[in-house]
Amino acid sequence: MQRKSIGNILLLLLTLCVACMWAFPLYWAAVTSMKPEQEVISKTTFIPDVFNFSAYYFALFETNLATWYVNSLVTSITVTVVVILISVMCAYALSQIVFPGRRLLYGIILASFMVPSQALVVSQFVLMYRFGLINSWGGIILPQLIVPVVVIVYKQFFDSVPKELREAAKLDGCGDFQILFRLYLPLNWGITTALAIITYIMAWNAFLWPFLVTNSEEMMTVTVGITQVDDAFGVKYARDMAVAILAAMPVALAYLLFQKRVTQALMLSSGIKG
Numbered sequence: 001m002q003r004k005s006i007g008n009i010l011l012l013l014l015t016l017c018v019a020c021m022w023a024f025p026l027y028w029a030a031v032t033s034m035k036p037e038q039e040v041i042s043k044t045t046f047i048p049d050v051f052n053f054s055a056y057y058f059a060l061f062e063t064n065l066a067t068w069y070v071n072s073l074v075t076s077i078t079v080t081v082v083v084i085l086i087s088v089m090c091a092y093a094l095s096q097i098v099f100p101g102r103r104l105l106y107g108i109i110l111a112s113f114m115v116p117s118q119a120l121v122v123s124q125f126v127l128m129y130r131f132g133l134i135n136s137w138g139g140i141i142l143p144q145l146i147v148p149v150v151v152i153v154y155k156q157f158f159d160s161v162p163k164e165l166r167e168a169a170k171l172d173g174c175g176d177f178q179i180l181f182r183l184y185l186p187l188n189w190g191i192t193t194a195l196a197i198i199t200y201i202m203a204w205n206a207f208l209w210p211f212l213v214t215n216s217e218e219m220m221t222v223t224v225g226i227t228q229v230d231d232a233f234g235v236k237y238a239r240d241m242a243v244a245i246l247a248a249m250p251v252a253l254a255y256l257l258f259q260k261r262v263t264q265a266l267m268l269s270s271g272i273k274g
Helices: 002-033 037-042 054-061 065-096 102-114 117-130 137-144 148-160 163-171 176-187 189-205 208-213 222-228 237-257 259-273
Strands: none
Touching (some): 065 237, 117 137, 176 189, 222 237
C-alpha cells in the first residue's frame, strides 16, 4: 500500500509538472498582452507592474478583427453544416445501399488518408482561380468540404444499426431519405454533435488555405488576419499577443463547453486512422 501511495503521489507530481509546462505559454501570452509595450521590451516579469489593456483596445477598435471574426464564423459554420450533411448521406449510401463500385469508392475514401492536404494546394488553387473564387467565401469553403474521417465514422455507426430497422421502415413505405433523417440520424445525435464540434474547430483553425486564397483584409479569416497586425516601427509584442488571444478565444470556449464531445470525436477519428 505504501508503494502504491508513493507511486500515486509521484504520478500526481509528474502530471502537475506537465500541466504547468503546457499552461505556461498561455499564461505568458496573457501576461504579455496586459503589459505596457515598454515593460515587455525592457524587463521580464511574471506579473505586470501595471495592468494595461491598451493592446486589447487596439485589437478591438483599430484593426479589422470584427470583420475577420465574421468571415471565420461564416466559413466555419458553413463548412461544418455541409460536411456533416454530405458525410452522413455518403456514409448511409456506402453502408446500406448496394450499388456497383461501392467497395471501390470506400477504398478510395480510406486511401485518401495517405494524401496530405498540402499536396493538393496547387491543384485546388488553380481550380478556385478558374472558377473565379479567389478572395471569396466560396474559395475558402469549397476545398474544406471533404473530410473522409467523418464519412468513415458515420459508416461504422450505420453498419452497427440492426438491418431489421431499415427493413421495417421500408415495409412502412419510407424512402432512403426518410430512413436516414428520421431513423438513423436521430439514433446518433451524440456522434453527430461530436463530429460537428471537431469539424468546426478544424475549420476555424485553418490557416494555410485561407492564407493562400485571400489577398485583401476584408476577406481574411481571423487566423490569417492576425498576421496583418504590424507596426511601421517594429513588432508590438503586447498587441500581437492580445490579437492572438482574442482570435483563439472562441475555440477555447467551445472546447471548454463541449470538452467531452471533442474528446469523443478525437478518439473516434484516431481510432479510425489507427
